[in-house]
Amino acid sequence: MRAIKLLPSELANQIAAGEVVERPSSVVKELVENAIDAGADDIIIELDHGGKERILIRDNGSGIQKEDLKLALSAHATSKIYSLSELEAINSMGFRGEALASISSISKLKITSKTDSAEHGWCVDNNDLDTLVPASHPTGSTIEVSSLFYNTPARRKFLKAERTEYTHIDELLKKFLLCHFHISMKLFHNGKEVKSFPKALSPEQKQKRIEKLCSQAFIEHAIVINEEIEGLALQGWVAKPQFSKSRADMQYFYVNGRVIKDKLVAHAIKQAFRDILHHQRYAAFILYLSIDPEAVDVNVHPTKHEVRFRESRRVHDFLFSKLNHALSETKPDAPVALESIESDIDGLTFSAQKEKSMAVMTPKTNTKTEDYVETLKLYKEVIGSGVSDQKDDFDEESQNKRHAWSYSEGLNIDPVVTKEASVVTDESVISEACYRLGFAIAQLHGIYILAQNDNGLILVDMHAAHERVLYEKIKESWSKDKALSQQLLVPLTLELTPVLIDALMTHEHQMMKLGFELSVFGENSIVIRAIPIYLRNKDIAGLINKIASTLQHFDVTHDLEAYLNQILATIACHRAVRENDVLSITEMNHLLREMEKTKRADQCNHGRPTWVEMSIAELDKLFMRGQ
Template sequence: MPEILALPQSLVNQIAAGEVVERPASVIKELVENALDAGADRIEVQVVAGGVKQLSVRDNGHGMPPEQMPLALAPHATSKIRNLDDLEAVASLGFRGEALASIQSISRLRLVSRTADAEHGWELEAGVDDEPRPTPARPGTLVDVRDLFFNVPARRKFLRTERTEFGHIDQLLRRLALANPAVSFSLVHNGRGVLDLPAVEAADLERRIAATLGRAFLDQARDIDAAASGLALRGLVASPQYARSSTDQQLFFVNGRVVRDRLIAHAVRRAYADVLHQARHPAYVLSLWLDPTAVDVNVHPTKAEVRFRDARGVHDFLFQAVHRALAAPGGGRHAGAEGAEPSFPVADDHVPPPVRPATGRSSGGFGGFGGAGRSGVYSAGDSGQAYLSLLAQGHRGESSPGGAPGVREPAPIEGEVPPLGYAVAHLGGVYILAQNREGLVIVDAHAAAERVTYERLKEKYRDQGLSGAPLLLPVDLSVSPGEADAFEEFCDAFAATGVVLDRIGPERVRVREVPVMLREADIEALVREMLAELRRVPLAPDGARSSVIDDRVDEILSTMACHGSVRANRRLGIEEMNALLRDMERTERSDQCNHGRPTWRALSLQELDRWFMRGQ
């Protein structure tokens, strides 16, 4: 049997480095977090060849006296924790005492530091100097790292191109800059300045967001400022129209710490479920504050993951807060909101601010057009009844009364104008063209009607359940024996959504009732798709499905809404189109259909003038 031997300390450090240091950006992360813990409000990062050849981090923090510098490079040495109680309520970003020891074991590391009251600084080169030597230096600390992985060639081979490695560093610095707006950051790559982010006050936070994520994100942002049960969430979520092809603009901070956590990602993604296409990703900058004892940050070597004591409670809180922000018809852009507090906190030494009730904000109207959209000022008669009439005509293909199909003289744009304006034409049997104060509004009639119907179905289902109305002529379906068995298994779930059916033979099913607004739908296709949706419900541990069907109710109602909505090439009259526009203004999340596609777009008169070069 091989003899058990203690590993040499140098090998122990290299093994630890394998956990902490994946690439140059990992080194930058550890060094910048140390600088933030040291109270720095100015951090300068310089990188050569993507950080593989050289990288350095300089700060203006409190620095170290010379007798402390050798200990800073030793493993498991830290000034941030003293006992188990400190470990269970970590308030600093770094605390393990492994970073510098790990980094110096796989690179050539030089440490320069000076305290504010010292006459000069001190320099220590790991593996070369036994004691620090005097050197000119500014107050603060400089950590210079060269030839990363020079003594671990197997690890160095796994590094990517210089451009890729620098891209990770650039993205990391932007995330850290958003988490710490009161700190100035600069980044230089191969002698060229890339980032220069001055410290900002809370009131000017949008400048940093625009500088790091772009103005387009800020223009599409919706405010979140929520608090409950010792949790506070503040920040911005982008509207679904801004959805991305990657997760590059998903930033989440827990007590000032940048984290990527599956529970958090799931909660936010679920909040977007009704309004985001499945192939796209939401964008957000969110900061969660809670008691440090309620979260364990010591579950991952790089501190990139956390574990919450009440994971379910945190998940539900995040979901509800984001869901409410997305449901607000006004979009709630944070920029310029009168009397609004900054939606993203400026932390003071990473101590959570006092949790306070969520601030209420007026929606500002529908889609940012104005404030009167939800007040009922623009309702001409019972538009809800007009819309039900429109649904009842779903597939008859009538033209509008008089004149060309779907076209009538529009209402004049005088006095008060609703946010989505007044319809002027139905284009190609698909798009509603409307005019409002700003210009042209284009609406996808089917997508908009689908969202309106879906929200109504959800509201009725949760308030009192959906009730079916008998069909004048029941619909018989030919099915396989297996499908017929499945219909019987899910008959209660069908009934709960207002669809009542009976098995009338080994391979026959009869649909007797459906909700009123779905009576003109393709009943056979509707029932078959509902069955397919229900059959995707997993079995519970006891072999039953009923306990988890509620988790898929929204998907089932979405299927019903799709079948019950206006179809393409169905010509609409002016009254019908205006009824739909007014219903959109009253409906939450009506700017996206159930599948995450936009329902409308607007073009201002100024944009149209530019298209046709008017005034040029």
């Protein structure tokens, strides 16, 4: 057993540096945060070879006093906290034990700084801390870090290629730029200017910066968030699920101006996107949470990426509820609107988009309205009557499929849109033209609904759309304890394994709330005496097996609501119209109207899109019209 000894300060600092400085981007992060804390609004960054050879950060902040320069490179020296009370309520970009001393221990570091009251600046480097050299320098600081890890070769060999290290720094700077709009920033790499961002103070300038960093498509799909309750405020933008990403590379979450990655926050956001985002896609967002500094601990991780909320459940529920509410309005009659907001995060705003015109729905030709009505009559003769009236041409199985729509309890036909095409008048065409999804023209391959609106054509996946409509209605009934049961004339006996039977009976209360009435019949059988009324003529045996399997693997520590929603989604999927179910024009129009008033109708329960639109301009481009 070796004797215990105190480590030399130099070795201790190098160990500390291992926690803080992983790569050149770690150095840039610490130095830019210090510049922001110093009040800088103009920052210049110079890199050589991806930052491996040289990093220089110049700012116009308040600068460092002459007598403080030596202390700036000393261990456990800081200007950001003086007491335990300040440590427990940090409102700066620090603090995890200031990093300058750690960076100094593994590199060659030089600081040049001048305060506004000083006649000139002063310079100090870590090779000779006792010597201060006068320097010509404007108000602010310049910190130069060169030969990173030169004295720890084992660490240096783990650095990646120049391009990789530069990419890490570039992504880091994007995080700063998306939060601190009042700061201008320039980036030079190997002597060449590669990035330049002026201050973004007006709404238009902010939108332009976000467009440059995150793309125009993000802006077009962004939903504005501006919510506040006592002690908590959430501002920013979250993209509609249509803009989901294949990687989690557009997720920016800030707590009091500090970018973080937190499991609690990630879970709340994931729950808000539950059942509207495909499982292989990732949400995109820029969100800012403002909270009392005393209610959050930012000193739990060396790199300050994580935080700990003192009321974690309250924060989680706040984030989930506000995002879930905003995302619930993703439906066809709610076009994207980037409304202006004013917030504590530099008054972030997007300028509002112009609403799309929804004028009279007539073809983009010289066709008169009466000619369009005649066209609708033709659709009635060719498609409507052929589907709705010729019942004798279908066998019994086809009849059951055709009537599947009528089994949708609670979906009442809207009297405005039940007019048969043959009796549509000029006035009705004009008054009904404002519907976002237009009106059905035909059913394609028993899968899609083809519709026309004022902008062009609409394609709807009828199963996905109906599934979402039913899912939202079933969830609403569930929440209000309004599940309707139907007694079976002949009870249904199912054979299941004892494990599945046990799972069902353990959650008998939930099954009753869903509308099932069942009991055990021997070791391997259950008897079903009642089923939900909306499951008439469906595969009850298959559905019960799926629910039992879900219950078998359900961990009571998981979110009960998520588990129940999974079962409700299964029920909705079984109940929805299927491929090759034949719908009349009236039924198709009814589905379109239901979509327009159903929350989250843009996606099915699995996160797939339910409808797409192709504008007249896009159609013209396909056929080279006007070219």
